[in-house]
Amino acid sequence: MQPNTGTPQVAQIALSNIETIPGRTIIQSLGVVTGSTVRAKHIGKDIMAGFKNIVGGELKGYTELLQESRNEALQRLVLDAAQRGANAVVNVRFATSAVAGGAAELFAYGTAVIIQ
Amino acid sequence: MPDIEYMFVVGIYTLSILSPIIIFLISWFGGNWHQKRLRYDLLAREKAMPKDNVSTLRSPLPGRRVVRSDLLAINIVAAPSHWQLFNARIKSIFGGNIKSLDKILDWGRQEAIQRLRELAISNGFDEVLNMRLETSTIQADQSGNSKNASVEILAYGTGVSYQ
Numbered sequence: 001m002q003p004n005t006g007t008p009q010v011a012q013i014a015l016s017n018i019e020t021i022p023g024r025t026i027i028q029s030l031g032v033v034t035g036s037t038v039r040a041k042h043i044g045k046d047i048m049a050g051f052k053n054i055v056g057g058e059l060k061g062y063t064e065l066l067q068e069s070r071n072e073a074l075q076r077l078v079l080d081a082a083q084r085g086a087n088a089v090v091n092v093r094f095a096t097s098a099v100a101g102g103a104a105e106l107f108a109y110g111t112a113v114i115i116q
Numbered sequence: 117m118p119d120i121e122y123m124f125v126v127g128i129y130t131l132s133i134l135s136p137i138i139i140f141l142i143s144w145f146g147g148n149w150h151q152k153r154l155r156y157d158l159l160a161r162e163k164a165m166p167k168d169n170v171s172t173l174r175s176p177l178p179g180r181r182v183v184r185s186d187l188l189a190i191n192i193v194a195a196p197s198h199w200q201l202f203n204a205r206i207k208s209i210f211g212g213n214i215k216s217l218d219k220i221l222d223w224g225r226q227e228a229i230q231r232l233r234e235l236a237i238s239n240g241f242d243e244v245l246n247m248r249l250e251t252s253t254i255q256a257d258q259s260g261n262s263k264n265a266s267v268e269i270l271a272y273g274t275g276v277s278y279q
Binding site: 014015016017018019020021022023049052053054055056057058059060062063066067070074092093094095096097098104 | 139142143146147150151154174175176181182183185186187189190191192193194195196197198200220224227245246248250252253254265266268270272273274276
């Protein structure tokens, strides 16, 4: 069973948001890889979020939506890295921006590297 | 039967006038109760942790050998209640510290970090390095005064387990 780390699990590609993969040595850098996605939830979830907004707190529908889209963005990043022949992506960063009401763009970028 | 028709119309009118007030009251009392419960729940979970396993260090402490690492990411969408937003709008006329929005944002951040801690533990990592927080506004219209407002808080870092 794959562990649930909040990020996609791809056997060949190691991810980290620091300069190295801890305990490994980088031998070659292959440049910047990116992945992005724009997603929206169906209107039912929007209406439910509107109701939840009355009392505040967490909007679970949107949390779920952003988690899914982040996974998709990361998957595209990993795919990009795999196409370049990398086996790790270091210094992964995330960015989010709202495109329209209820739709969000999720963006992930990092440096593809080959590690020993 | 003009009587029933009349009562129906009066009923609709009363409801349409009263419903915003009812929603407002629900938002005030219900929102305060709900958010207080969320804060207590978070506090209890934070106290149950043996030690803080999240740090913003960029590399593991010297003398430790890392055997496994992975990227961990968790997010939360936190929203103020209608009452808090109303409060904030009134306060922003006079300026100064807007406590009602402070509260929900502070809760959102702490909750995101706490979830990252729990995520690291459930995946068997000893520590999370280089934890970063990102906040972004979602669900606001072009002019920025939508009736609903919410912020997304993302916490991510590299989970490592030591030998």
